[in-house]
Every structure is written in structure tokens, then in C-alpha cells.
Amino acid sequence: MAGPEGPRAAAVAALVFNAFVWGVSWWPFRELQSQGLHPLWATCAVYLFSLLVVTAMRPGLLRAVRSHPALLWLMLASGCTNVGFNWAVTVGDVVRVVLLFYLMPAWSVLLAWPLLGERPQLPALVRLALALAGVVVILKTPETPWPVPQSLPDVLAILGGFSFALVNILVLRLRGAPAIARVTAMFTGGTLAAAAAGTIAVTQGLAPSPTLLPIGAAALALVLGVGFLLGNAAMQFGASRLPAQTTALVMLSEVLFASVSSVAAGAATLGPRTLAGGALVLAAAAWSALSEPGTKSGNGAQSPA
Template sequence: MTPSSGSPLVGSPLAPVALTFVSAIMWGLWWMPIRWIESMGLSGAQAGIICNLGAALAIGAYMIVARVHLRLSARTILGAALVGVAFASYSVAFTLSDVVRVILLFYLAPAWSKIIEWAFLGRRWRATSTLTLSLSLGGAYLVMGGDISLAAINLGDALALLSGVSWAIGAALVFTGRKSTTSALTLATVIWAMLLSLAFAWITGEAMPTPSNAPALLASLALGAVYLVPVLGVTLWSAQRLPPGLLSFLFTLEIVAGVVSGAIFLDEPFGLYRLSGGLLIIAAALIEAIAALRAPPAPKATA
């Protein structure tokens, strides 16, 4: 279900980097099964409910069989909750906006990370922080086609932005919190994501999934167990071992996978504005990664 500690690859210092690259590609292709489930009759929120339920059942069964204890610190639980918010809003956003817009707007996460570190974690604001923030916001401006009016932002765009903010905070809490088993962290995340999907469906007045659409329900359950559990598990395993800035940079590979697949299979427009915006966001993530690698390691919190 999650990387085995006995594997030679997992024992290597490069293991989190290599596995993050793989999971980034899989996240970049996540829109495809979500759109497939939607074509079978489920909305984004409904698919999120059932996919996360399937993931929770699968990881819960594994923990029972393997006798894995559910031990999470308060900081880690909060981090898992925010990662769950990020995942739930990210998945729903794919059904409400262009794949390219959702992915690129999510990757404002490095900018949010810098603001959070300065405002709440007492980190010093440096010249690179200003540069990162400027590049990220400039990239978002271009992704939106140069229109910053509220009329240009749809619900899917807003959810993509929320996803990036939640991921930035959640990843920081997971990294600084007491180390937990990946299985327990994954279970907490999918449960929170399922609850958020339920809340979104209730707020928007969507009907709850019913047995009348059995094929879509079964497909969603299987998708959660087979696709979501390993990809999310690897992501959270790496999040406990890599600084948030470096993790965000490695996940920019998701932009390439998502944008290319969206342009090929959906024929979505991808002109000079979006290309330039994407490059600016990737540059911001790269600068943050370099700064994170050059900075001295900070002591991890134990609370």
C-alpha cells in the first residue's frame, strides 16, 4: 500500500525524490479518471465521495491485516486535514474548469508557502521570497489570460486556488509534525477529503450518490483503492521526508503531464499566455527549491 522500508530503493537518500517524480506524473493524469467517472453520471463531488471511500476502505483493511496503529499527532492530523481539503477541491475543480487552468493555478503553492513561512512560522523574508511571489502571481495573471477581474474566475478556478493554499499549509505541517506511519496519514487524509466532498455536495445542493448508478459507483470505489491509495501514499511518505519547497518543485512535473495530456486528449487551448504563465510558475518553484536546499535544516517539531 505504501513504500516498504525494506526496499533498497526506499533506503536510498534519493528515494523520496524518485518516488515523488512518479507520483507527480500520476497526479498530472488524475483528471482523466475523474472526467471518466463524470462521463458515467457522477459529478465531481460525488466521484470524490466514492473514490475517497474506496481508498479509506482499502487502506483501513490493510491497517487491520498488518496491525498498523493509528498514531497521529495533533499537528499531523491538521496537516492531513488540509491535504484532504487540497485533494478534494483539486478533484472537483477538474470538472468545473479547464484542466490546464486548474493545474497551473494550483501551482501558486510555492508563493503561498513563502507567505505562510514569513507570517506564521517566523522565517525571514528574503529577496528570493519577493522574487518567488512575483513570479508566481505573474504566472497566474498570464494563466488567466491577463484578466484579473472577478468575472474571469469561475468556481473551478477558485477551488484550484484553494487547493494550492491548503496543500502549502498541509505539507508544511506534515513535514514539521511528528513522524507517523504513512498508512495512518493516508487514511486520515482520504477521510477528510471524503468529508469535504460531502460538504461541497451539500452546499451546492447536489444529490448524494445512489445505488441506481452501480457501474459508476463500483468504478469510483476501485479507482480509490487501486489508483488513489498508492499515489497519495507515496506523496505523503515523501512529504514527511522532503522540505515543502523542494517537494513543491518536484511536483511541477505534474504541470507537464497534465498540460500535455489535456492538450492532446481534450484539445484545450494552450497559447502564449498560458505557456508563459506556466514557465513563470515553474521558475518560482525552482527558485524556492534552490533556496530550500541551500538553507540549513530546521529542527522538526514534535508536538
């Protein structure tokens, strides 16, 4: 008689696929930017595509979202997550961006206290200190007396990770809303936030207006949209069948996919400072994952979308 190994392996494979999609998403975003489409407009198009597909398959979803006004906060947090991450990996050093983004467990410690009433215990505070020490190592250079973000990608990556921590906490607070309504709110937030940020960026001269793409680039944008949609479906499948800590650990493979692909393509460098700081950040993230209760995670959260 078949044991649980098959379903478990399928769930892990689904999560790895989602991590792969996000880990290599920097490349199509950069290719689209080279064709004149800023990552904010690319993000808007990708999430609009996903939103249209989901609502076409399940009419009435937007009404379900409107029936839970608190989902507006989830829309905002999810939108900021995608704006920050997608823009940062397009214009910054990919490994550095991903490592700064994965400060998410540290921000969760700070946010869970006021929003969930979870007072941080000593191990959580130690993990927070470990992650922040990693950030200091990554950001500190001889030219910077204090380890502050040095560029727009740094700021976007940190804000994106903070927003993603908020997404996960809001998902826990909104467990009463149907999972499909939460996912729809995330897609809606990704669409609207990217459109709003793109409009502001254009008016401030930070981004060009959206443009029609040549056929090859349009096909790449479509592939990216399908990849994100399938990646989210894979995340829902895998996360609903595995303990939360297993999901969190498997999703750390995104760092591996992003690092290998970007270094191989010359879009990132692995200097001693990045390696040392990254080791501290990832150690804190892995420790956080291993410390989670062994319950099923099926909460509708995305990574990082």
C-alpha cells in the same frame, strides 16, 4: 559494489508515478461525471476506499489520530486541497487549473511567516512576485480590467493550491505525530470534506445526489481509488529517500503529464497567455524547490492529495 544510483532511481521513479497518477486523474473524474457521479462524490468514494484499506492494514490508526488533536487542522487543509483540485480539473481547463494550483510555493512564503516564524527573505519575496505575475498573465484578458478569477474552476484551483501549501506547513509543525497518523488524517480529511462539500452542493443545486454507477464506471472508480492509494504509497517511498528539493522538482512533472494528456484529449488549450503565465509560475516553483535545504523530505505530505 552497487552504488546509490539504484535506490535513488527507484525513489525518483516512485515520485514520477505519483505525479503521473495526479497528472492524468482529470480523465477518470470526468468520465465518472459523465456517468452521473459528481467529482465531490467521486473524491469522497476514493478517499473512503483508501481510508478503509489503511485502517484495515493498521487497526487503531484512528485512535492515533484522535490522540493528536492538532491533526484536525491537517484533516481540514487536506480535505480542502482535494475538494478544490479534483473539482477544478473535472470542470475547468486542465492546464489552467494545474498552473493556478502550483502557486503553492508562493502561498507557502506567506503562510510560513505566521505559522512557522520564518520571515521571508528577499529571494522568497522575488519568487512570490514572479508567481503572482504569472497569475496576472494567465487571468488577464481584454474583458477583465483586473486579473481576478473568472470562473468556479479558477477559484477552486487557487484555493486548492493555498490549502496544499497549508498542508505542507502543518506537516512540518506536526512532525511529532507518527507519519502514518498524518497520512490517515489526510485520507480522513479528503473523505469528510468531500462528503460535506457534496452535501452543500446538492442543497444549493450545484451538484446531483450520488448515484449508483454502472459496472464499467464502478470499475473505473475502483481503479482510480487504487491508483490514488498506490500513488500516495509511492510518494511516501520516494520523498523519504530524496532531498526535499529533488522531490519538489520531480513533482513538477505533474504539470507535464496534465498538459500533454489534456491537450491531446481536447480538455485544455495552450494559448500564448497560458504559456507565458505558466512559465512564470513554474519558474517560481522550480526556484523555490532549488532553494530548499538539501534534507530528506519524508514528512508524509501528499501531492496534491
